[in-house]
Amino acid sequence: MGKWIDALVTLGLLGGTALALYYLFQKLGPPSQFTKEQWDIFWSMGDINRDGYIDDKDLELLRKAYDTNDPNCDLNKDGIVDTKDISIIGHNYGKNIWDFYGVKKI
C-alpha cells in the first residue's frame, strides 16, 4: 500500500513539474538562438513574419500590405510598402537566419 502511495506522489510531482514547464514554455515561447537585434536585422532583409526564412510567405504578406504604410512590411522604412520593399525580399529570397549568422539550427 505504501509503495502505491509513494508511486502516486512521485507521479503527481512529475506531472506538476511537467505542467509548470509547459506553462513556462507557453508564456516565454521557444528559446531563441538569436537576439532581438539579430531578428530585427533579418526582418529588414525581408523576413516579415520573422520565422527565420525569407520566402513566399513573406512575399504574400508584403503583397497584401502593398501601397499601405504598414510598418511591419515597410522594410526600408520610407513610409510606404512598394516595389522597393519587394525588391529587398527579391534580393534576399531563399535566405534563412541560421545560415545568415552561421549558427547551427537546434
Ligand SMILES: [Ca+2]
Ligand atoms: Ca519569413
Ligand SMILES: [Ca+2]
Ligand atoms: Ca518601403
